[in-house]
Amino acid sequence: MTKREIVVSISKQTKMIQKDVAVIVQATLDHLADELAKGHTIELRNFGVFECKVRKSRKGRNPKQPKNEVVIPERVVVKFRAGRELKERVDTLNPSKVG
Numbered sequence: 001m002t003k004r005e006i007v008v009s010i011s012k013q014t015k016m017i018q019k020d021v022a023v024i025v026q027a028t029l030d031h032l033a034d035e036l037a038k039g040h041t042i043e044l045r046n047f048g049v050f051e052c053k054v055r056k057s058r059k060g061r062n063p064k065q066p067k068n069e070v071v072i073p074e075r076v077v078v079k080f081r082a083g084r085e086l087k088e089r090v091d092t093l094n095p096s097k098v099g
Helices: 003-014 018-037 084-091
Strands: 042-044 048-055 058-062 065-072 075-082
Touching: 003 018, 018 042, 018 048, 075 084
Parallel strands: none
Antiparallel strands: 042 048, 048 075, 058 065
């Protein structure tokens, strides 16, 4: 699902103008991104938790030149942990119909 599809769906559900919904959706995403960029954790009850974690430095290899090791520096990544309600809803999926 794309951001555009989300806007259209919310617009139909709330009977709001798509332009207004698009502004709200974008503002929400901007606030989430700003907080994550500051290293803060975002908890959305029954949905999940977004948090910044440090991925340790490690050694990697170029598949074209496997003899050469490359040091991959540590970096900050965003991790997501699904909340209980989201897990329960996803658990009802038939694995053969995903993708």
